[in-house]
Amino acid sequence: MSTLLVCPLPERGHINPSLKLARALQKRGHRIVFCGIRDTEALIRAEGFDFECLFEHLFPLGFQDEVKERVSQWKGLKRVRYLLQVLRKQNQMYESMLQGELDAIITRTRPDLGLTDVLLPESFLVLRGHQVPTLVLNTSIPMRWELMTPPPTSDVIPDGQLSGVIRGALDWGRILFASKMEDWRSWVGLEPADLRYRHALARKYGYPPEHLDFAGRLSGEHDPMLVLCPREFVEFSGARLSIDVHYTGPCIDLERKEPDFPWERLSPERPLVLCSLGTMAMPPEQARRFHDAVTEAARRRPAWQFVVATNAWRETRPGPVPNNLVSVTRVPQLQMLRRASAMVTHGGFNSVKECIYFGVPMVVLPVQYDQPGVAARVVHHGLGQRADLRSLTPDTLVPLLDAVVEQPSYRRELERMKARFQAAEDEQALVDAIERHLPGTSASGAPGQHQAERGALAGS
Structure with missing residues (x-):
C-alpha cells in the first residue's frame, strides 16, 4: 500500500473531481490523505478520506463563508479594505509555506506520490523538493492551450456562433496581454507578491523558476499533467495542445455525498x-x-x-x-x-x-x-x-x-x-496512469526524469 497526498484548491469545483481519483485509488488499497484549509475538512472526511490541515492560524473554520458573504455584500471603501486584508493573509500564507508549513505534513505522512492542483504550484514545489514524484491535476481547460492556440475561426464554427468566437478572441487576447505585462513587471523588478513568493519557493526547493508560467504556475510543459476531461470536448477541430498531457475521463464521482431535497x-x-x-x-x-x-x-x-x-x-x-x-x-x-x-x-x-x-x-x-x-x-x-x-x-x-x-x-x-x-470514465485506466508514477516504476518522478514522465502520460 502506498500513501498519496492530494492537494486540491479549496473550492468544490476542484475538490469534487479529485474525489473520483481518490476513491479509485483507495479501492486499489492505497492510503489517501487530503491536505487543505479547515473549511474543507468536513467535506473530505465525510467522503472517507484522511485530512491534514494547513494554515489554521490564518484561515480558521468559517473563513470561506465569511469571505463570500462580505465580498458579495460589502461595497465601496469597506469592500476594498477587506480585500486588502485578505491579500495580506495570502502573503502570510506564502511566508508560512516558505517557513516549512507543508514540510511538516510531508515529513509526518511520508507520501509516495503527490497529486496537486494546477492552481496550487506551491504544494507541487515543496513536494518535488522532498523528492516526492508529483502529478499536476488540471480540473479545467489547460491554460497552455488557451495561450498558444487562438480561438477557432469561421471555418470550424457555424456562422450563427461567430459572436461567441469574437468573445473568445477577446478572452484569449486578455490572457496574452496579461502574460506580456507579467513579463515586463518581472523584468523591471516589479513582480507581484504571488509570483515573487513562487519564485522564492522554486529556488528553495530546487525547481527551475523558468519552468513556471507568467503567473508562477505550472504550465504542464515540463511536468506530467492530468486533464480531467476527454480530449474530444477540450480540443476544437484543427487545434491541438502545444504540450503533452494525459486526458482522463471526466472524473465525476457518482458516489459523493449530496444534500437532501424536498x-x-x-x-x-x-x-x-x-x-x-x-x-x-x-x-x-x-x-x-x-x-x-x-x-x-x-x-x-x-x-x-x-x-x-x-x-x-x-x-x-x-x-x-x-x-x-x-x-x-x-x-x-x-x-x-x-x-x-x-x-x-x-x-x-x-x-x-x-x-x-x-x-x-x-x-x-x-x-x-x-x-x-x-x-x-x-x-x-x-x-x-x-x-x-x-x-x-x-x-x-x-x-x-x-x-x-x-x-x-x-x-x-x-x-x-x-x-x-x-x-472514458474507466477507473482501471485512471488508476493505472497514476500508479505508473509510484516509486519503483520507470517514471517515478526523480530529478531529471521530466521527459519520461511526460511520455508515460501522453497520448490518451
Whole structure:
C-alpha cells in the first residue's frame, strides 16, 4: 500500500473531481490523505478520506463563508479594505509555506506520490523538493492551450456562433496581454507578491523558476499533467495542445455525498430546469439579474418546473415566488441532472461535464476565469446556448431555454458526447496512469526524469 497526498484548491469545483481519483485509488488499497484549509475538512472526511490541515492560524473554520458573504455584500471603501486584508493573509500564507508549513505534513505522512492542483504550484514545489514524484491535476481547460492556440475561426464554427468566437478572441487576447505585462513587471523588478513568493519557493526547493508560467504556475510543459476531461470536448477541430498531457475521463464521482431535497415538490411528468451559478461568490448585481430572470422564466413557462440553487446568494427578492419554482441553498446536482430537461449554469467545468455525462442541454452564462472558454466549447459542440449574464433578461433567457429543451439537435449532439464521456470514465485506466508514477516504476518522478514522465502520460 502506498500513501498519496492530494492537494486540491479549496473550492468544490476542484475538490469534487479529485474525489473520483481518490476513491479509485483507495479501492486499489492505497492510503489517501487530503491536505487543505479547515473549511474543507468536513467535506473530505465525510467522503472517507484522511485530512491534514494547513494554515489554521490564518484561515480558521468559517473563513470561506465569511469571505463570500462580505465580498458579495460589502461595497465601496469597506469592500476594498477587506480585500486588502485578505491579500495580506495570502502573503502570510506564502511566508508560512516558505517557513516549512507543508514540510511538516510531508515529513509526518511520508507520501509516495503527490497529486496537486494546477492552481496550487506551491504544494507541487515543496513536494518535488522532498523528492516526492508529483502529478499536476488540471480540473479545467489547460491554460497552455488557451495561450498558444487562438480561438477557432469561421471555418470550424457555424456562422450563427461567430459572436461567441469574437468573445473568445477577446478572452484569449486578455490572457496574452496579461502574460506580456507579467513579463515586463518581472523584468523591471516589479513582480507581484504571488509570483515573487513562487519564485522564492522554486529556488528553495530546487525547481527551475523558468519552468513556471507568467503567473508562477505550472504550465504542464515540463511536468506530467492530468486533464480531467476527454480530449474530444477540450480540443476544437484543427487545434491541438502545444504540450503533452494525459486526458482522463471526466472524473465525476457518482458516489459523493449530496444534500437532501424536498423531492415531493417535483412532478416526474413535467420538464425540469436546474439553475445554478456555482458555489463561488458572484457580484450582487449579476446574481440579482440571474434570479430575476429565472423567476420570470418560471412565470412564463408554468408547465415546466424550475429548481434554483442560491448557494452564496442570500438576498430576499420582493414579490411572490411562482408555484413551479423551488429555491434551495444547495441542490443534489447529480440526482437532479438524472431527471433534468435543461440546466442554466455559470459554465463551471464540473457542472458542464456533469450535464454532458447525463445528456442535459445547457444555457451557459459565463462569468469569470475559465468559464468563457468552457462556454465556447459547449456552443461549438452543439450542446447548448450561451448568453451574457451582465445583460440577461427574461426576454433573452426564455427563448434560449425553449431552444435547448425543444430542439432535438441538442439531444443528438449530447448523446454523442455523452457516449464518449461514459466510455472514458474507466477507473482501471485512471488508476493505472497514476500508479505508473509510484516509486519503483520507470517514471517515478526523480530529478531529471521530466521527459519520461511526460511520455508515460501522453497520448490518451
